[in-house]
Amino acid sequence: MTIRDVAALAGVSTATISRVVNRSGYVSPKTRSAVEAVIRQHGYTASRSARGLSSGRTGLIAVTVPRIHPSYFSVIVAGVADALYEHDMRIVLCPTLHEHDREVSLLARLVHGTTDGGVLILPEESPSELRDLMTHGFSFVVIDPRTRIDARVPTVSAANAAGATQAMEHLLALGHRRIAAITGPSALMANKERTRGYNAALAAAGLTPDPELTFESEFDVQGGAIAASALFDLAERPTAIFAFNDQLAIGAMRVALARNLRVPEDLSIVGFDDTSESELLRPALTSVRQPLAEMGRMGVSLLMRLVENRRLEAVHIELATELVIRGSTGPPGPR
Amino acid sequence: MTIRDVAALAGVSTATISRVVNRSGYVSPKTRSAVEAVIRQHGYTASRSARGLSSGRTGLIAVTVPRIHPSYFSVIVAGVADALYEHDMRIVLCPTLHEHDREVSLLARLVHGTTDGGVLILPEESPSELRDLMTHGFSFVVIDPRTRIDARVPTVSAANAAGATQAMEHLLALGHRRIAAITGPSALMANKERTRGYNAALAAAGLTPDPELTFESEFDVQGGAIAASALFDLAERPTAIFAFNDQLAIGAMRVALARNLRVPEDLSIVGFDDTSESELLRPALTSVRQPLAEMGRMGVSLLMRLVENRRLEAVHIELATELVIRGSTGPPGPR
DNA sequence: CTGTTAGCGCTTTCAC
């Protein structure tokens, strides 16, 4: 079933079919309904390839993501998919799987000629690679940039510094003074921001950050466990730990419980992300919620403007986080 | 950069460029390397739309999935993406979001003309809709069919009956005799199979299923909680519960702990799926692992054969499950 | 309001 078949059956030209299908231009009600009848009867659907080739718009958006599975990513992707669906567009999913060094150009991976634009989630591409992409006229936005990138690229991220401050203010308000930070890889911008928020909150409370209390680590459970062990071995143990993501917090909590430290009586723990695991833990984890799905939706909203206007608006959006208080935090116990 | 630009720069015809890019037909080594140089230098990438239009193959596969986020789905999708990547193909993701009744044909949703085939995960389409899809010559496979569908459609699922039997044999071996089942919606084929496995294991142990001990419920935490409450109110409480998915098991465990039943001393619990939550719970959940990523990969492998041979092979694959024993199961305590 | 027509960028016979 091609547009020509439909045209023949309806006794009109292909142009008219195109007009009916795309609701573009004037078509008499009579013709329209005749065409629609034929279409319905024969189940005609326009080929997106052909449409893409001739109009330059495919209705497909490339979404790159390091991995699909961790809920952190799948929630963002769900937000993106959701928003795109409303624009009648679909996602071409490109998990990069750390295959960045594969000899395939980013443009090729973004399925050049098949997509109208891209949403890059936590991309591993260097700022210069992203600049190349811009040069090629490819429309894209970045969600949660890994490093500082060209200011002309629209970005969406969580208010990481403010979020960290929220967490710290909560702990400080509870009376904690020795608050450790288990940070993720310091190369990530999000972590730099969270560290900034951590320090700012301490400063605001008149405290000087103790370097002994900051521990950098990979973003996983094991990293959290290692860091926590080191912190517990300190001469003067922290009364609270602010973990820069929930995985780290889980690792820390495991070690704490294994060492018979009660949470939150002996140790308060705050995570970051508020992934679904947080409320499964016992005690449930206090965590800074990132508006992940909303970040995805917002990314699409920026991208759509970009795709339509064909001009770059330098927009950098930070979405507010929310501290979700659960059972893992409480006032410090008497030593 | 189009194929014509490259041809002009290399001083050959577009046909030759096509041959070089696709490694089809003979090209002299000299010409080839000249062309490759130009391509590399100018970063040319063939437009997938144009290629799709002229060759009929787009290198894109549609993947439908009810929702992206629950890890159950994202793990399958990750497997699919993984396998497709090796075939140099990409995924067009179509979360159906229960929008099944939207007036959009399935074919349109599968982006007809943009994809070479489809992987339908737990599709909500009726058998007859799927038959229509076949009639249109669309190549697709189904992962985890919701109901019994046309036998000519290749399917991949977990060995649900056998998996249920594994769980039951474990409980029976521990000495349990009163084992309740919290099933998911009985319309789902997977649940019918699991029920079959449950009954078969009881029968093999010389026990008659007690209808009082089977409770149907939605596949969520709350459903598990409701079912467990009812079971605990029974005159003669079960000593073990086999929940047909992990969410149900979580709900059941919550209620058990809230009622001061010790797990596993007073009550053993087995889940199904072995989602990442299982090992986070305390006690960690014994669960039947479905090889989700593998199911995704296997689906692709069937689909690739289908796409290449253009003929339907009626293949129905059941992948073995594995019982992962953790802390939530143990011998029944003295009453 | 509707039809004609010229491509969009690529693959693919068929000649040479």
Next chain:
DNA sequence: GTGAAAGCGCTAACAG
């Protein structure tokens, strides 16, 4: 080995 040329199915001027 390589080139010429005919589409693939659709959209978008431009006529009428």
